[in-house]
Amino acid sequence: MSIEEQYRTRAKELLSGGAVKMVIGYGKGSTSDRRRPLFISSTDEVDRLVLDDACIQNLSGYLVSEGLLSDEKRVAVFLRPEGIRAINILAAESQLDAEQIVIFGFDVIGTEVKALKGIHVEEFSDVINSIKKGAPEAKEEELFEKIEKMSPQERFSFWQEEFAKCIKCYACRQACPMCYCRRCIVDSNQPQWVNTSSHTLGNFEWNIVRAFHLSGRCVECGNCDRACPVNIPLRLINHRMAEEVLGAFDHFAGMSKTQEPVLASFKKDDSETFIL
Amino acid sequence: MPMSETFEPEIIAFVCTYCTYAGADLAGTSRLKYAPNVRIIRLPCTGRISPMFILKALQKGADGVLISGCHPGDCHFTHGNYHARRRWMVFRALLDFIGIPPERVKYSWISAAEGVKFAEFINSVTEDIRKLGPFEQYSQLIEQTQAPASL
Numbered sequence: 001m002s003i004e005e006q007y008r009t010r011a012k013e014l015l016s017g018g019a020v021k022m023v024i025g026y027g028k029g030s031t032s033d034r035r036r037p038l039f040i041s042s043t044d045e046v047d048r049l050v051l052d053d054a055c056i057q058n059l060s061g062y063l064v065s066e067g068l069l070s071d072e073k074r075v076a077v078f079l080r081p082e083g084i085r086a087i088n089i090l091a092a093e094s095q096l097d098a099e100q101i102v103i104f105g106f107d108v109i110g111t112e113v114k115a116l117k118g119i120h121v122e123e124f125s126d127v128i129n130s131i132k133k134g135a136p137e138a139k140e141e142e143l144f145e146k147i148e149k150m151s152p153q154e155r156f157s158f159w160q161e162e163f164a165k166c167i168k169c170y171a172c173r174q175a176c177p178m179c180y181c182r183r184c185i186v187d188s189n190q191p192q193w194v195n196t197s198s199h200t201l202g203n204f205e206w207n208i209v210r211a212f213h214l215s216g217r218c219v220e221c222g223n224c225d226r227a228c229p230v231n232i233p234l235r236l237i238n239h240r241m242a243e244e245v246l247g248a249f250d251h252f253a254g255m256s257k258t259q260e261p262v263l264a265s266f267k268k269d270d271s272e273t274f275i276l
Numbered sequence: 277m278p279m280s281e282t283f284e285p286e287i288i289a290f291v292c293t294y295c296t297y298a299g300a301d302l303a304g305t306s307r308l309k310y311a312p313n314v315r316i317i318r319l320p321c322t323g324r325i326s327p328m329f330i331l332k333a334l335q336k337g338a339d340g341v342l343i344s345g346c347h348p349g350d351c352h353f354t355h356g357n358y359h360a361r362r363r364w365m366v367f368r369a370l371l372d373f374i375g376i377p378p379e380r381v382k383y384s385w386i387s388a389a390e391g392v393k394f395a396e397f398i399n400s401v402t403e404d405i406r407k408l409g410p411f412e413q414y415s416q417l418i419e420q421t422q423a424p425a426s427l
Binding site for chain 2: 147148150152153154155156157158159160185193195197199200201202204205207208209211212215216237240241244245248249262263264265266267268270271272274275276
């Protein structure tokens, strides 16, 4: 039995028994190579679930939709390892109760879909540990290294060109499971920290703030990067920040649901070589 | 400004009220002379210094930003400066990756007893930023924001 069928059967069992009130998975998209999120609450819809190598979106962000979990019923969700890490972070930041989340874990290696065993986040710690040990690399290693080798001026010009394209649609924010703030700093106008018009200066600021708020929290699922309508390589900035917190504080985001957020904790012997 | 004149940088300092601001006071009452390029903004704690402040200072045309507070262990709120230290570490890396030279943002611990250190720090930072020159890349972006929209 394929994983897709296994998971359909499991979804049917869970829904018919009332163990979960909803299954969040993937359905067919507008073209044959695209998948879109599917929200299922009755057993007759289960056959619409699709699971293949085109299922790339991280669905964990839908779990923090207002009111979804407030009735304390369980919700099942299809997640890749990054998504599972995202659940850990959301639980660590008190955005949800991990007990309410039933996980349909899977990973895609090449074009092959592999099931990940487990129901609750705790059961996936081996998977997450092995990702940390594998020292994840930037998705576009070459471009990343090229930027690292540039002089500050060249880097500034590189990002200036990229950010000039930004239209401040905030799709990166909407797509991100970690951007759950009811009121984002860019929506604040007393004081107005970031200019709302999409000139390059304001775009610089928005993208710096976005990356900073995600440092130590980003699981590099790539939702923001795929959502960007002008293809700004946001993944590179996110990866740089993940690398920084791993190097400086040995922090790998989403290890467990009790992991302390890196910028809300400290050690007395943290490095301070840059402080005079 | 004629080229012969030396460049006078504008520097914004964000300091905590319990240590560095008191240190600045001590420098003043001790009649120590230091560079007049720094505008000091007093905050309750270094933990109150959001990275947004640094961005805003640069956005408003500062050539450099200076941040200072109590030494580790001396925080009035016991650990505000420890939190701040982590935040700066990450923020510095981010600025560097985006191409904003980290040399334009300086950090220091200055206690209420260190009036001399305060004066020296201001002088050395002013000198460093003067050597770097005006932050032209950023001022070009600022100018763009003031240009009328092209239709």
